[in-house]
Amino acid sequence: MSGLLLVTQGAISQGVLWGIMVLGVYITYKLLDIPDLTADGSFTLGGCVCTVAILSGVNPVLATIMGLFAGLLAGAVTGILHTVFEIPAILAGILTQIGLWSVNLRIMGGKSNNPLLQTESMISFVSENTGVSQSQAALIVGIILVVIVIAALYWFFGTEVGAALRATGDNADMIRALGVNINNTKLIALSLSNGLIGLSGAMVAQMQKYADINMGRGAIVIGLAAIVIGEVLMNRVKNFGFKLFSAVVGAMIYFLIRAYAIQLGLNVNDMQLISALLVAAALAIPVAMRKWREKAAYTEDDLYASEHAASSEGDKHADRDKGRA
């Protein structure tokens, strides 16, 4: 396979597995209207828990599920800080994220890197049993997981609890007056979101064959970037399932751009800046465009002069226009 094709395939696999994290970010950012900064920590947590479990002999599938639950717990911590103790959501997320840094190091026994080496993972299992490459196996497992997660989220957000959760993000005062404890819905959303982020971290760790204390750095920005890219590309979709799908597509595009940029000689470490610029631009451009258009469209002349002149003689607009002429 040619180099470029290989790079493309690797990026798509990465995008799909990170896409699960993006779905988690979607829940808090788009549905609950909270940018939850727990993400960076819970992603790493998922990876750490999963690799440590696999290395201590736990079945890789079970280890992956443990990564999911670890993320879920991290989200619950943020949720409790935010709802019970009324700490602003952004700060609550930062607190959990910072705390998780120490927790993650502890989990990995003080090392900042935990390699899986030749140990079996979900991805190596698929690759060995079907004969496909690691990266193809990652893609296959990733697609299956993404389909399951999107289907589950589509179902969940159509249920009574899920609808109450969406309403919490839309109009908290209203849904409280309709009998919903919004502390519960926020807690569920933050847990669910970080559970998915932990799952994604577990899968990414298995794909790259190691967990690293910094593997989740900037995850939230990647998540936002992917969501924004997905929205720009598929801005017409209305169906909730397709919206979720577009977020995963956004993740794939993000990792493609990233892979090509690195191919062109860009330093991996520059990607943080590029991600940040990408998100800032995506959020700023529509605002700048609107302002520019408003300015450009303004004119001192009566834009609707012809209509006014055409209307009846007694029309005061028409009179005024005549006066000016």
Next chain:
Amino acid sequence: MIEIKNVSKTFNKGTVNEKRALDNLNLTINDGDFITVIGGNGAGKSTMLNAIAGVFPVDCGKIEIDGVNVTRDPEFKRAKYIGRVFQDPMKGTAAGMQIEENLSLAYRRGKRRGLGWQIKAEEREIYKKELSRLGLGLEERLTDRVGLLSGGQRQAVTLLMATLKRPQLLLLDEHTAALDPATAATVLRLTREIVEGEKLTALMVTHNMKDAIAIGNRLIMMDRGSIIYNVSGDEKERLTVEDLLHKFEEASGTEFSNDRMILSR
């Protein structure tokens, strides 16, 4: 029956901004009462409605709904008894959700929400029928987002949502004040149709004295956190706007200085 006994509420206690918004409030609301509430700005009308709904804890006193003491219950728990329409048309509906989704959220007011489907097919028929009562053609737009509706349409939908599941008490806080006169009249007409038609128990705050006299079977006037005038039946029927102004000056010892009220007589 709703019983409010010796309820007081002080905001910002112990600061320079200390404000006793409710001062030993007492009120008994019988089933089927449609009570209009008037009073100057800052009299405590909204605070009374919020205290009943449980938006904040009160300092003392007791609030009972049908014999159940709800004084210490948070707002979301009292929701099973209470339907609300706010002054701001944006507050009562979820703009990003569809009309039918909003109605289905209200249809489950006070009920446990589980993992069943949010909108069942047979519910749609109920929503269509109810929406057609509004006469705004919204029954044809079930899947439109509420954000696409005008303020008046949204307020009508909110009214429907507050009464979709029969509330023990309906709280209306100047719910037509933010609408243009024609739309306000429509929403007020719908309010009367629903409250009187279904014999609901309701409290309606208004700044329009004529409306306050014409609508409902009881009228209360508030000032400085208490009820200073409470009439019902024939006595209310015979009231005039002049009577109310006079009553206000007599009870509070001040000239009635509310522009909105003067203007709307």
